Amino acid sequence: MTKPKILLQFDSDTHASVFDAVVAIDAGVDQLLQYGGIELTQVRDLTHGAMFTRGPQDLHQTAIFIGGSNVTRGEELLAAVKDCFFGPMRVSVLLDANGANTTAAAAVIAAARHLNLAETTATVLAATGPVGQRVARLLAGQGASVKLASRSVDRAADVCETIRKKLPQANLAALQTSNSSEVQSAIAGSQLVIAAGAAGVELMSHENLNAANSLKVAIDLNAVPPVGIAGIDAGDKAADRAGVICYGAFGVGGTKMKIHRAAIQQLFTANSLVLDAEEIFSLGQQLQ
Numbered sequence: 001m002t003k004p005k006i007l008l009q010f011d012s013d014t015h016a017s018v019f020d021a022v023v024a025i026d027a028g029v030d031q032l033l034q035y036g037g038i039e040l041t042q043v044r045d046l047t048h049g050a051m052f053t054r055g056p057q058d059l060h061q062t063a064i065f066i067g068g069s070n071v072t073r074g075e076e077l078l079a080a081v082k083d084c085f086f087g088p089m090r091v092s093v094l095l096d097a098n099g100a101n102t103t104a105a106a107a108v109i110a111a112a113r114h115l116n117l118a119e120t121t122a123t124v125l126a127a128t129g130p131v132g133q134r135v136a137r138l139l140a141g142q143g144a145s146v147k148l149a150s151r152s153v154d155r156a157a158d159v160c161e162t163i164r165k166k167l168p169q170a171n172l173a174a175l176q177t178s179n180s181s182e183v184q185s186a187i188a189g190s191q192l193v194i195a196a197g198a199a200g201v202e203l204m205s206h207e208n209l210n211a212a213n214s215l216k217v218a219i220d221l222n223a224v225p226p227v228g229i230a231g232i233d234a235g236d237k238a239a240d241r242a243g244v245i246c247y248g249a250f251g252v253g254g255t256k257m258k259i260h261r262a263a264i265q266q267l268f269t270a271n272s273l274v275l276d277a278e279e280i281f282s283l284g285q286q287l288q
């Protein structure tokens, strides 16, 4: 008899995310075991509980989801979970803290519908946040030249360093964008801009968008007014705005949700999967 699908939800926030729980249930999880406010020291016993209860033939019916608003903590939790595994004694695990991996994957997939990313110069505005960092990493992984913009060039340079550890050949540049003319310089020559700024913060003005002659695709991930790129509507999905193909946060959000559900479902196809940004992006490409 097939065993029920059990998902352990490890979340660094006090209360495990309701959003992630609803997606898990909609994706077909039979039993959700939620652990909020999880500490690194608690990971081993919880993971052992998942690994050692069912026999090896049923381990693919148990999986772990790592969420929470703190992405760095999510990465630490993932490392701690992986440390528990040995030989065939493992379960599949998905990292999507703060929705960063699924959102970044959806944004880059939207861009790839219109551009050959290997031949694209891209600017990522607010590339220092959890979502922006993964957008930059995924674009670089696809061979794009990526300009990482931040109010602080040092923060942008730190992110470039982190990405280079994973992708030594990445073509990256750190730029400061603390005013409108610096934003204009940052997008000059780029065919793609992805704005990954905090909710309710406008990063790029109407004038910036209109003056960006090289731009072919503009994607804004902030749904909270004012949106990140003035002139883009949060619901835009491949909307043509003065010759630029535009996506807003909700326009990308539908793909993000599909990827999130598919990633949960994929967890239960094997007991050896580790789904981080690149694996989630690859899954999203298969859904296109």
Ligand SMILES: NC(=O)c1ccc[n+]([C@@H]2O[C@H](COP(=O)([O-])OP(=O)(O)OC[C@H]3O[C@@H](n4cnc5c(N)ncnc54)[C@H](OP(=O)(O)O)[C@@H]3O)[C@@H](O)[C@H]2O)c1
Pocket: 098, 099, 100, 103, 126, 127, 128, 129, 130, 131, 132, 149, 150, 151, 152, 155, 156, 196, 197, 198, 199, 200, 201, 221, 222, 223, 249, 250, 252, 253, 256
């Ligand atoms: N559509 C979806 O499904 C979905 C899912 C998840 C997230 N999101 C959205 O994606 C965006 C990025 O998420 P996130 O969690 O990575 O964002 P975040 O950490 O809140 O902020 C990202 C970056 O925005 C910049 N920033 C913050 N406050 C600013 C200000 N007052 N003025 C100018 N820049 C400011 C910072 O960069 P610097 O300090 O380096 O300038 C920061 O690193 C958010 O708008 C979020 O709501 C969308």
